[in-house]
Amino acid sequence: MxxxxxxxxxxxxxxxxxxxxxxxxxxxxxxxxxxxxxxxxxxxxxxxxxxxxxxxxxxxxxxxxxxxxxxxxxxxxxxxxxxxxxxxxxxxxxxxxxxxxxxxxxxxxxxxxxxxxxxxxxxxxxxxxxxxxxxxxxxxxxxxxxxxxxxxxxxxxxMPPIAGLTVTLDGEEECGDAYTARLVDGAVYAMLCDGLGHGPLAARAARAAVRATHEVASPSRPADVLRCVHRRMASTRGGAVAVAAIEPAAGRVRFAGVGNVAAWIVGPERRQGMISVPGIAGAHAERIREHAYALPRGAVVVLHSDGLTGRWRLTDQPGLLGRDPLLIAATVLRDAGSRHDDRSVLAVTTSGWG
The missing domain is CATH 3.30.565.10 (Histidine kinase-like ATPase, C-terminal domain)
Structure with missing residues (x-):
């Protein structure tokens, strides 16, 4: 293909x-x-x-x-x-x-x-x-x-190998988490933002991150996208942001993050976390760094906000890794547990494309 x-x-x-x-x-x-x-x-x-x-x-x-x-x-x-x-x-x-x-x-x-x-x-x-x-x-x-x-x-x-879910904190009308992703020439460029706090001001920060991501020409390095997001969020309360470029043909994921958005590469044998630097996009993110990680064949990349805990394991779900990314995102949302916050998860599969 x-x-x-x-x-x-x-x-x-x-x-x-x-x-x-x-x-x-x-x-x-x-x-x-x-x-x-x-x-x-x-x-x-x-x-x-x-x-x-x-x-x-x-x-x-x-x-x-x-x-x-x-x-x-x-x-x-x-x-x-x-x-x-x-x-x-x-x-x-x-x-x-x-x-x-x-x-x-x-x-x-x-x-x-x-x-x-x-x-x-x-x-x-x-x-x-x-x-x-x-x-x-x-x-x-x-x-x-x-x-x-x-x-x-x-x-x-x-259909693209991308799916995400957002759940608004009970009692709020707007979700302070947002994601966006795009498949371009065999690579997926993905961003997930957890606006600081919750409610309309957090949602405004997350929308700014989405707009900034769309403004950067694809393909672009995740660190460059994150810097643009950081600048665009300066007029908002800010948030945690993760940006990934998933490249199955090259067998790698390039990643840059600020704050506590969780980022995982989940292969058949294990899952590996990707490193974000401390800070708040839009306020304090002076040390933006990009890292490259090996991407095993058939792996899934999962980003999620800290509204979800780390208590989930796709390796405990037989056959799920090769399935639709929406089924994976929904399973993580169900199994991860939740904190008193907005919740979001984005899954990118790598089987059958690239």
Missing amino acids: GPLSTGWTTSPHAGESLRVRVEEQSAAAGVRRRITALAERLGFGGERLGQIQLAATEAATNLAKHATQGEMLLRIVRDGGAAALEFVCVDHGPGIADVPVSRTDGYSTSGTLGLGLGSIERLADHSGVYSRPRIGTVLYARFQPPADVPPAPPAAAA
């Missing part, structure tokens, strides 16, 4: 991402109402809107009926000028014993999410599921507005 280029994949704007806890049957009605509002923003209507409502309601019903600590993220995702509607389900058990069998129409066993899984996958333009018995399940479904659905081949073959 030749080099691919995409637009910037960027975290949702304010009001375009909602988190819904789904632990009772009544929650399904709320999910249906909220995803309808997001779908109508993107121009969905008629039969296609009904299909989205059916898929989201079925997913919520299954979570409430069978799962433990189930929740759904409903959001608009953007890649360049294109937008799509998406829901992501996560839970802490009991998991699905046999995912292929659970896709069979009419299959349902107590303690699984089998009911409706096959229909959700057929209704969605893109979907994925990863599950482990007694651990839990992550599931996503994405719906593209009719004008954005390419004829053929299926869009899944051309």
